[in-house]
Amino acid sequence: MFSLLYGLWNYLFSHAEFHVLILGIDKSGKTTLLEKLKTLYSDIEGLPPDRIVPTVGLNIGRVEAHKTKLIFWDLGGQLGLRSIWEKYYEEAHAVVYVVDSASRNRFEDTKSALEKVVRHPDLQGAPILVFANKQDLPNAVNAEELSRYLELKDQKSVQLRVQGISAYEGTGIQEGVLWLVEAMKNNVRTLQLQRQAEAAVTL
Numbered sequence: 024m025f026s027l028l029y030g031l032w033n034y035l036f037s038h039a040e041f042h043v044l045i046l047g048i049d050k051s052g053k054t055t056l057l058e059k060l061k062t063l064y065s066d067i068e069g070l071p072p073d074r075i076v077p078t079v080g081l082n083i084g085r086v087e088a089h090k091t092k093l094i095f096w097d098l099g100g101q102l103g104l105r106s107i108w109e110k111y112y113e114e115a116h117a118v119v120y121v122v123d124s125a126s127r128n129r130f131e132d133t134k135s136a137l138e139k140v141v142r143h144p145d146l147q148g149a150p151i152l153v154f155a156n157k158q159d160l161p162n163a164v165n166a167e168e169l170s171r172y173l174e175l176k177d178q179k180s181v182q183l184r185v186q187g188i189s190a191y192e193g194t195g196i197q198e199g200v201l202w203l204v205e206a207m208k209n210n211v212r213t214l215q216l217q218r219q220a221e222a223a224v225t226l
Contacts, residue, residue, distance in 0.1 A: 039217065040092045041207050042114050046140060047121035048133050049077060049100040052156040056121055056190040057084045057097045060200075063193060064088045072191055077101070088197075089204045095119070105136060112145035116207050116216060117152065119199075122173075124155040124187070125163040134173050141181055148212035150182040152203045154196075159189040182206055 045053045054077075058069030064086035082097040096115075098108055118140060122133050137153070140146065153175065155166045166187040170176060175183060184202050188195035207213050 039213075040094055041116040041204075041213070042094050042096065043203070044108070044111055044115045044118045045095055045097040045121060046108055046118055046136075047100050048105075048123075048129065048136055049102075050126070051100060051121040051123040051133070052190045053097050053100060053121045054078050054082055056119070056154065056156065056188075056196070057082055057095055059190050059193050059196060060084055060086055060095060063196060064093075064200075080104075088200050091204045091208075093200075093204075100136075108140070109143060109145060112143055114216070115146065115149060116210070116213055117150045117203055118146065119152045119154060119203070121154045121156050121190075122169060123157055124165075124169050125157045125160040127162075127164070130169075130172055137173060141183075148182075148210065148215075150184075150203060150206035150210060152199050152206075153183065153185045154190075154199060155185060155187045156190050158187045158195065159192050182210065 045057060047053050054075050055072050058075060061067045061069035061084050078097055078099040080099060084095040084097070086093050086095070096111055098104070098111065120137055120140060123129065141151065155164070155169045157163050158165070164172070166185045170185040175185060184199070186195055186199035186202070188199060190196070
C-alpha cells in the first residue's frame with residue numbers, strides 16, 4: 024500500500040506545475056534573478072544584467088528544476104506597484120522574496136513589505152524563501168545577519184529559509200531552489216491548490 028501511495032504521489036507531482044511569486048522592493052534584483060533562473064534551469068539564455076530594466080507589471084519565466092515544473096511570476100517592487108502583489112497570492116504555491124543585502128538604508132522598507140507578505144491570509148501555508156541577494160558586493164550582510172535584522176527567526180508559524188545568493192553570478196540560487204521544491208512537495212497548501220485545480224477542470 025505504501026509503495027502504491029508513494030508512486031501516486033510522485034506521479035502527481037511529476038506532472039504538476041508550481042506557481043512561485045518573486046517579490047521584493049524595487050532594485051533588489053528580482054528580474055536579474057529570474058533571468059539567471061532561466062540560464063540555470065532551461066535551454067533559454069536569460070538576459071544579461073546590463074540589458075535588464077525595472078519591472079513595471081509582470082515578467083514570467085518557466086523552468087524545470089529537480090524534475091519539477093516551476094512558473095515564476097516576477098512582480099514590480101516600486102511602492103506604487105506593491106498593491107497588485109496580493110492579486111496573485113491565491114494561486115501561488117510559494118514566495119521567493121528578494122532582498123538587496125548591500126542596501127542597509129532600505130532594510131526597514133523591505134522588512135515592512137515582507138511582513139505584509141508573511142501575514143497575508145491568502146498566503147497561509149506557503150513556503151517563503153528569502154534570498155539575501157548581492158552577496159558578490161563587499162558591503163553585503165550575510166544571510167544570518169539579514170535574518171536577525173528582519174526578525175525572521177520569530178516567524179515560527181511560517182515555513183521559511185534565508186539563503187545568501189548573487190543573482191549576478193548565480194551563486195547560492197540552486198541550493199535555495201532545491202529547498203523550495205522540497206518544501207512545496209511536502210506542503211498542505213500544495214495539496215489544497217491541486218484539489219482546487221482538479222475541481223475547476225471537472226466543472
